Structures are given as structure tokens and as C-alpha cells.
Amino acid sequence: MQYYQNDITKIVEQFQERSSPTDRYASFDYCYLYFKKSSSAEILKDMEKSCLVLGFYLASWGMLRGSSFLLEHSAKYYEPLIEYIASLDKSVWEIDVDNYTDENIEIILEIYEKCKEILIKNKNSHLTLITKILMGVFGFIPAFDRFFCDSFREISLKKCRYRSFNRNALENIRQFYVDNSAVIDKLASELQILEFATGTPSEFTYTKAKIIDMYGFMKGLNP
Numbered sequence: 001m002q003y004y005q006n007d008i009t010k011i012v013e014q015f016q017e018r019s020s021p022t023d024r025y026a027s028f029d030y031c032y033l034y035f036k037k038s039s040s041a042e043i044l045k046d047m048e049k050s051c052l053v054l055g056f057y058l059a060s061w062g063m064l065r066g067s068s069f070l071l072e073h074s075a076k077y078y079e080p081l082i083e084y085i086a087s088l089d090k091s092v093w094e095i096d097v098d099n100y101t102d103e104n105i106e107i108i109l110e111i112y113e114k115c116k117e118i119l120i121k122n123k124n125s126h127l128t129l130i131t132k133i134l135m136g137v138f139g140f141i142p143a144f145d146r147f148f149c150d151s152f153r154e155i156s157l158k159k160c161r162y163r164s165f166n167r168n169a170l171e172n173i174r175q176f177y178v179d180n181s182a183v184i185d186k187l188a189s190e191l192q193i194l195e196f197a198t199g200t201p202s203e204f205t206y207t208k209a210k211i212i213d214m215y216g217f218m219k220g221l222n223p
Helices: 008-016 026-037 040-045 047-060 075-087 090-094 102-119 127-138 146-155 167-179 181-190 208-221
Strands: 192-194 201-205
Touching (some): 008 181, 026 127, 026 192, 026 201, 040 047, 040 075, 075 102, 102 127, 146 167, 146 208, 167 181, 181 201
Antiparallel strands (some): 192 201
16 A cells, blocks of 8 residues: 555644634634535525625635735635536535546546636636635545645655646545545544534534645644
């Protein structure tokens, strides 16, 4: 098992320690559950809320800081993206790293390209932003931020550079899951996503891809 790691539970627990209902990491929970539980009609009917949920999640996860082009826009900038998200079949939310079939990988890549086309103008950087959106809305991939990419570049022994979003990256993530499936499955079955209204665990648990995201992020943050 070339990608086997013996510290996954420990690292994910460190992430969870920073995920109380009012911590910024919990913004993922609220964003993901909103889009997973809402029908297309509900997402479109309350467009303002849909844009604000996505926008605040991105802000919490560092996408509105520094020189980000998103600072130049209001929440309404996300409206075309929300319309696209609402147009997708709800089966998309069933994709996870344990069913990264060739077909599902193509679906993920297509969604990435469409989100990039809608949101990215003037050749702005897109890898971290779009993968964070796909993680926060669908939960089917890790976010390719600096910390995740640094740690997984080392785990893959640089067989994948994680400098672009492509089939090779997704296949490497799938292999990481396969080599660590027992512990990832256990964590994904036990860790519950927080409900915004109550701040308490919901009936939903984290996706396996989100468990991998937690691990890669924290391992890169504290190498």
C-alpha cells in the first residue's frame, strides 16, 4: 500500500478540535448541508441566501483575503454559479472518493471546468478557489489549497504535483483512499456534520473526500 499513513485518526482529531459551531472551519458544514439538503427549486427561490451561504463559506476559508478578485464583487456575483449548481442532478451529491469511477471522474472534471468558466475572469487563479467551491458544495473532492497540496505531494512521492486539477490528481486521491480505506471509512461513519440552526451534530456524516481534506490540510499546516 504505497500511500498508507498511520496518523490519519490523530490528524483528523486535531482538525475536529477546531470545528466548534462558531469556528471558521464549521462554515464548511453549513455550506455543504445547505446545498445537499436543498432542492434545486429551494436553492433558486432564495437566491440571496444561496449566494450568501456560499460567499461566507469562501470568506471563512480564506478566499476573500489579500488580493483576491472576489473582494471586488458582492454576493450577487455568485448568482450564475448558483444557477448552474441548481441545474445539476442531485445524484452528483452521491459521488465520493470511494466511487471515483471513470464516469464520475469525468463528471467532476466537467463541473470544475464549468465553475471555472462561470466564475473566473481575466485569467485569475482558479485551482484553490474552484476546488474549495466543489468541496463546500458537493463534498466530493478535497480542496487543493497550499497545505493540502504540500502534504499530498510528499505522500505521493511527487508522482503527482497537485498543481492542476486533472485526472491524475483524482486517481492519486482515489489510491490514497484505497490504501487507507478502513480508517477513512470509520471516521466518515462516525464524524457528524454540524447543523446551523442548533449548532449540534446532524444526521449527516462527513464524506470520505472531506476526511481526506481534513487530513491533508492539517498535515500540511503542521508538517
